[in-house]
Amino acid sequence: MEFENIKDALDTLLETNAAGRFAVLGTRKRSHDAEVVHNRAQVTTYYANGDFPKSGGSYGGPFQHDVILKIEFLVSAAARADLAILNNPQATAPQLTAALAASTDATAEADAALDALVSTVWNIIMSPENSKLGLSYNPQRWITGFQKNDPSPKGALVLLSGSMTMIASVLEYPTPEVGVPGVSVDTTVKLTADVSGETLDTAAQGVKEGA
Amino acid sequence: MTNVRALAERDLGHTLEREMGIAVALIAPDGLKISTTNDGRPLVGRVLWSQPRTNTESGEVVIVPDPVVELRRSSLSRVPLTGEHWSVIIPSGPTAGAPLEIYMLDASRSLEGGRNLGVIKLPLQRVKQAVP
Numbered sequence: 001m002e003f004e005n006i007k008d009a010l011d012t013l014l015e016t017n018a019a020g021r022f023a024v025l026g027t028r029k030r031s032h033d034a035e036v037v038h039n040r041a042q043v044t045t046y047y048a049n050g051d052f053p054k055s056g057g058s059y060g061g062p063f064q065h066d067v068i069l070k071i072e073f074l075v076s077a078a079a080r081a082d083l084a085i086l087n088n089p090q091a092t093a094p095q096l097t098a099a100l101a102a103s104t105d106a107t108a109e110a111d112a113a114l115d116a117l118v119s120t121v122w123n124i125i126m127s128p129e130n131s132k133l134g135l136s137y138n139p140q141r142w143i144t145g146f147q148k149n150d151p152s153p154k155g156a157l158v159l160l161s162g163s164m165t166m167i168a169s170v171l172e173y174p175t176p177e178v179g180v181p182g183v184s185v186d187t188t189v190k191l192t193a194d195v196s197g198e199t200l201d202t203a204a205q206g207v208k209e210g211a
Numbered sequence: 212m213t214n215v216r217a218l219a220e221r222d223l224g225h226t227l228e229r230e231m232g233i234a235v236a237l238i239a240p241d242g243l244k245i246s247t248t249n250d251g252r253p254l255v256g257r258v259l260w261s262q263p264r265t266n267t268e269s270g271e272v273v274i275v276p277d278p279v280v281e282l283r284r285s286s287l288s289r290v291p292l293t294g295e296h297w298s299v300i301i302p303s304g305p306t307a308g309a310p311l312e313i314y315m316l317d318a319s320r321s322l323e324g325g326r327n328l329g330v331i332k333l334p335l336q337r338v339k340q341a342v343p
Binding site for chain 1: 238242262275276278287296297298313314315317318329336337338339340341342
């Protein structure tokens with residue numbers, strides 16, 4: 001169905017524009033290992049819901065399909081501080097105080113990383129030049145909302161996830177299921193006698209039929 | 212007459228600070244570096260580098276890097292409080308001569324109990340270089 005093409009087009013669009021900032025795991029199972037996510041944020045897309053409004057189609061089709069796709073985000077972050085100061089045995093107390101006061105914890109870093117990732121993906125999808133998502137028609141894509149989840153400490157790192165909802169509208173053309181063609185058997189049957197046992201004489205039959 | 216709490220606190224000198232103790236150092240928010248106890252001994256405690264966690268998807272128990280330091284409160288000249296920004300320096304492993312690693316005290320998690328028994332448990336976060 002056409003919604004599958006929408007999802008594939010979205011994956012391709014995001015992969016093309018990711019530029020190493022995130023990994024698009026469209027059909028593969030994403031990793032929940034904080035270490036893996038820490039190396040690269042993850043974006044997962046999937047078809048979540050679909051509506052077929054009765055007013056949007058005729059009896060024989062095509063049928064309007066309002067597609068709802070979910071785009072899930074997963075980031076992982078560590079705390080940040082000025083390590084050059086904290087690791088320096090010669091650092092003075094005021095320098096250490098300033099370095100600690102300026103440090104940020106992993107939850108805040110994860111929050112900032114997720115905000116940046118959402119901004120990046122939103123800009124990719126909603127850019128005017130990407131309005132067709134790479135398809136030959138305009139699917140009327142639209143980001144309707146974003147939901148951020150609670151941070152989840154995973155060992156010395158913090159995982160944070162969120163999801164974005166994208167809607168699109170496509171026309172579905174029903175295609176009949178194509179059966180499997182049977183195996184053709186090519187054979188020649190030579191009848192030399194009919195059920196009565198009489199010998200067939202095709203030439204003679206022709207004469208009879210013509211008579 | 213010594214009560215049970217006092218006995219438990221005294222035992223920490225054996226369970227946390229004897230031969231198996233790992234040397235650690237703290238940097239307080241005011242820049243004070245704490246690497247010795249109140250009575251001048253090297254500051255040591257129990258360091259757990261990894262913890263068992265249950266994978267909520269599969270149900271299996273996995274070991275994840277989740278460093279935690281347990282110290283005897285009475286040995287500290289200043290005790291970390293929840294929400295404060297402390298730095299904690301620990302060896303990267305339990306072997307002798309292991310290089311030191313710096314962590315931040317996880318300010319988003321409460322410092323787990325042990326108040327009555329005299330232990331303070333410090334959950335740590337990995338730290339990366341801040342972007343100037």
